[in-house]
Amino acid sequence: MLAVTILGNNSAIPAFDRHPTSQVITMDDQLFLMDCGEGTQMQMSKYKIRRSRINHIFISHLHGDHYFGLIGLITSMGLLGRNQELNLYAPAALKEIFDLQLKVADTQLAFSLKFHPLQQEGLVVKSSRFEVSCFRVFHRIECWGFIFRQIKPLRKLNPVKAHEYEIPASFFDRLKWGEDYHTRSGEVIENAWVTEEAPKPKSYAYSADTAYNLEIASKVKAVDLLYHEATYLKDLEERANKRFHCTSVQAADIARQAGVHNMLIGHFSSKYEKLDDFEREAQPIFPNTEIAVEGVTYLV
């Protein structure tokens, strides 16, 4: 499974009960946190996201609405007794801020926080089943997008067949990962008898805060789901350009040029109470556009 849960869909100033940027990406049994605006740990409680299941956090850039909630989340993880390693992928200067904040609080984390400064485009995490890579986007300061790709998705279990062969449910996860089952009497139940071919690997791209730039389209080419920022409606294109942000229409154009399957838009300016116009403007250009709504999980 590849899915994204929206924890914050607003831009800099929290408004209309919308929060600054944060998302949780689910790949099979792993959770990944993408950006962490102020209040993210409260949003995680609200939407029942278990902090302990997150081992990798990605920060696109060092504007506050994308990282001011991170130190609070990490401090809480420590206070809650976390001991497994946490990996943090972010612009290099974040480490300096963190070290200072921990020093003045006279706090030492009880778990290992492994900091990976983002330096060049390419792979940042790789396992046998998925990979995460980063790419540069076009903002006022150093800013990164990320692509999550399944390499080999889990096989599809046929529960009726598994039941016929008397395979215990506790083994089902291992069946999905492709293992054969060995009965007590030594008989081998071949994996292919009880599972089906895995679905096509999926991909999700998060393009962070960026000015309109066609290079993004080539960087996220043909992903299944693209998240693209759309801070303003089209009448404020000039303001969007000046602030290195995009409009609804510019986001839709990138999605179309990139040939992606679906697009989520977010990072809405606090000037908009209602968001319907964002879809109304984007869909004529890219029909599979949806507004990213907080608390909703989008399956890729």
Add this chain to the structure above:
Amino acid sequence: MLAVTILGNNSAIPAFDRHPTSQVITMDDQLFLMDCGEGTQMQMSKYKIRRSRINHIFISHLHGDHYFGLIGLITSMGLLGRNQELNLYAPAALKEIFDLQLKVADTQLAFSLKFHPLQQEGLVVKSSRFEVSCFRVFHRIECWGFIFRQIKPLRKLNPVKAHEYEIPASFFDRLKWGEDYHTRSGEVIENAWVTEEAPKPKSYAYSADTAYNLEIASKVKAVDLLYHEATYLKDLEERANKRFHCTSVQAADIARQAGVHNMLIGHFSSKYEKLDDFEREAQPIFPNTEIAVEGVTYLV
């Protein structure tokens, strides 16, 4: 008027919809922010506190649950077009963190942020009508309490009399401040004809995070309202001592020894879902104890 509005009554980890420490103190027409845990700006929106009316912010110490929301609040103030000066009273190292966070974001505040490092006990703000002083408390790191004292409260307006003398409502505030009214024809309506003596000046002490220490009682002697932390119930006194925090009973003892009129307790540990026991344990020792509830304004 002197009053305190609770924005957060919990300790380090947000839980049960309780938030980390923050309070707004109202003195006449001025608002003062006391501590600023993560999410304070959202709490301010929820409880209709106008950011623009705050000109002084006090930070007791640099544990995250007392200041992680500050940089977000200040950034938002800037984005919302604030131009009046903001005064910040805090341990010196906070400036270093702020400067770094603004630098990496390539952000310059459009208003003047005047930083006042806390260095010694005594006055930190003084006007003709009130003063704020700070005092040291006993925590694991440098930590400060604050006392807000009215010097000369506003006079009480008699609206019937003011009406009889045909004084326009737009002048009522100035009457409360003690001014005479001059009619168009040059007649003087003396202030004493339409107002009554001001009530007795009030005082409020915020004692921040502290271990149990009787010196606090002498520092906050006889204030009208004392806010004292009570992180744990009495059975966890050993844990409280070890972590430089207090129990319900220790807080009540300080209030009694200090001879204050009323006490609010807060900074509750996330291990407690229900808070009734805090009052139940404290009131036999100090009857005028109340739990600080988020969103509630307590008149001093």
